Amino acid sequence: MTSYYPISVDIGNKPVLVVGGGPVACRKVTTLLEYGAQIKVVSPEICEELQALVDQGYCSWAAKSYTIEDIQEEVLVFSCTDMEQVNEQVARDARANFRPVNVVDDPGKCSFFVPAVLRRGDLTIAVSTGGSSPLVARQIRIDLEKIYGPEMKEYLELLRFWRPKIKSALVPAKRIAFWAKVTNGEVLTLIKNGRLPRAKEVIETCFQSLLD
Ligand SMILES: C[C@@]1(CC(=O)O)c2cc3[nH]c(cc4nc(cc5[nH]c(cc(n2)[C@H]1CCC(=O)O)[C@@](C)(CC(=O)O)[C@@H]5CCC(=O)O)C(CC(=O)O)=C4CCC(=O)O)c(CCC(=O)O)c3CC(=O)O
Ligand SMILES: NC(=O)C1=CN([C@@H]2O[C@H](COP(=O)(O)OP(=O)(O)OC[C@H]3O[C@@H](n4cnc5c(N)ncnc54)[C@H](O)[C@@H]3O)[C@@H](O)[C@H]2O)C=CC1
Missing domain, CATH: 3.40.50.720 (NAD(P)-binding Rossmann-like Domain)
Structure with a gap:
C-alpha cells in the first residue's frame, strides 16, 4: 500500500x-x-x-x-x-x-x-485515511472542531504577533521559557472565555519578567 x-x-x-x-x-x-x-x-x-x-x-x-x-x-x-x-x-x-x-x-x-480540513485562522488540520474511509476522515474532522474552536484564530494571531519580538529580545533559553508559559493553557482559556485583554496582559507580564 x-x-x-x-x-x-x-x-x-x-x-x-x-x-x-x-x-x-x-x-x-x-x-x-x-x-x-x-x-x-x-x-x-x-x-x-x-x-x-x-x-x-x-x-x-x-x-x-x-x-x-x-x-x-x-x-x-x-x-x-x-x-x-x-x-x-x-x-x-x-x-x-x-x-x-x-x-x-x-x-x-x-x-x-483531498483530506478533510479544519481551518481556524492560521491553524489547518488535515485528516486523511488514505482512501480507506472518507466518511471516517469527515467524522474525525467534526470531532476536532469541538476540541479546536474559533478561539484558535485569535490565539495564533497573538502568538504570531509576539514571535519576531521574542526572537530578537530574548536569548534562546528564555524564549523556551516564554513559549512554555504562554502556551500552557492559561492564555488560550482566557481567549476562549472572551477575555482577550487579560490574555494579552498575561503575555506582557511574562515577557517583562524574562527581560534582563
Ligand atoms: C480517495 C478520495 C479521493 C478524493 O476525492 O480526494 C475519495 C474517494 C471517494 N469518496 C467516496 C465517498 C464519499 N466521500 C465523502 C466525503 C469526502 N471525501 C473526501 C476525500 C476523498 N474521497 C479521498 C480520500 C480521503 C481520505 O480517505 O482521507 C473528503 C475527505 C474531502 C473532499 O472531497 O473534499 C470529503 C469529506 C470532507 C469533509 O467533510 O470534511 C463522503 C461523505 C459525504 O459526502 O458526506 C462520501 C460518501 C460516504 C462514503 O462512501 O464513505 C467514494 C465512494 C463513491 C461511491 O461509492 O460512489 C470514493 C471513491 C472510492 O472510495 O472508491
Ligand atoms: N471522491 C469523493 O469525495 C466522492 C466521489 N464520489 C464519486 O464521484 C462521482 C461523481 O459524483 P457526482 O458529482 O454526484 O456525479 P454526477 O452524476 O452528479 O455528475 C457527473 C458529472 O460528470 C459530467 N460528465 C459526464 N461525462 C463527462 C465527460 N465525458 N467529460 C466531462 N464531464 C462529464 C456530467 O455532465 C456531470 O456533470 C460518482 O460517480 C462517485 O463515484 C461520490 C461521492 C464522494
Missing part, C-alpha cells in the same frame, strides 16, 4: 482543471476557491450550485466533454465524472503530462487525495 506524503501547497492564482460538473465536482471547486485557484470546469452539464459560481465569475466553464487538449498548464487536475472510462482517461492524460491528479471514483488512480 502506497503511503502519501502530506504537504501544503500554494495554489493562489494558479490554473486548476476540474472535469465533471456534479455535486462532487462542486465540492472540490468550492474548497479550491477558498485557496484562490483559477478553476476551469470541463463538463457537458453542470449542477445549479456550480452554475451560480460560474455566473458570479468565480470559475470558468467549458460546456463540452473532456478531451486531452483540456489539460494545459494546470498545477492540479481533478476528475469528478460518474463515467469510469472518462475518469481513467483523465488520470492517464494527467500522468502523461506530469500533472498531479485526483480521481473521485477510484483511490488507486489518484496521485493525491
Whole structure:
C-alpha cells in the first residue's frame, strides 16, 4: 500500500482543471476557491450550485466533454465524472503530462487525495485515511472542531504577533521559557472565555519578567 506524503501547497492564482460538473465536482471547486485557484470546469452539464459560481465569475466553464487538449498548464487536475472510462482517461492524460491528479471514483488512480480540513485562522488540520474511509476522515474532522474552536484564530494571531519580538529580545533559553508559559493553557482559556485583554496582559507580564 502506497503511503502519501502530506504537504501544503500554494495554489493562489494558479490554473486548476476540474472535469465533471456534479455535486462532487462542486465540492472540490468550492474548497479550491477558498485557496484562490483559477478553476476551469470541463463538463457537458453542470449542477445549479456550480452554475451560480460560474455566473458570479468565480470559475470558468467549458460546456463540452473532456478531451486531452483540456489539460494545459494546470498545477492540479481533478476528475469528478460518474463515467469510469472518462475518469481513467483523465488520470492517464494527467500522468502523461506530469500533472498531479485526483480521481473521485477510484483511490488507486489518484496521485493525491483531498483530506478533510479544519481551518481556524492560521491553524489547518488535515485528516486523511488514505482512501480507506472518507466518511471516517469527515467524522474525525467534526470531532476536532469541538476540541479546536474559533478561539484558535485569535490565539495564533497573538502568538504570531509576539514571535519576531521574542526572537530578537530574548536569548534562546528564555524564549523556551516564554513559549512554555504562554502556551500552557492559561492564555488560550482566557481567549476562549472572551477575555482577550487579560490574555494579552498575561503575555506582557511574562515577557517583562524574562527581560534582563
Ligand atoms: C480517495 C478520495 C479521493 C478524493 O476525492 O480526494 C475519495 C474517494 C471517494 N469518496 C467516496 C465517498 C464519499 N466521500 C465523502 C466525503 C469526502 N471525501 C473526501 C476525500 C476523498 N474521497 C479521498 C480520500 C480521503 C481520505 O480517505 O482521507 C473528503 C475527505 C474531502 C473532499 O472531497 O473534499 C470529503 C469529506 C470532507 C469533509 O467533510 O470534511 C463522503 C461523505 C459525504 O459526502 O458526506 C462520501 C460518501 C460516504 C462514503 O462512501 O464513505 C467514494 C465512494 C463513491 C461511491 O461509492 O460512489 C470514493 C471513491 C472510492 O472510495 O472508491
Ligand atoms: N471522491 C469523493 O469525495 C466522492 C466521489 N464520489 C464519486 O464521484 C462521482 C461523481 O459524483 P457526482 O458529482 O454526484 O456525479 P454526477 O452524476 O452528479 O455528475 C457527473 C458529472 O460528470 C459530467 N460528465 C459526464 N461525462 C463527462 C465527460 N465525458 N467529460 C466531462 N464531464 C462529464 C456530467 O455532465 C456531470 O456533470 C460518482 O460517480 C462517485 O463515484 C461520490 C461521492 C464522494
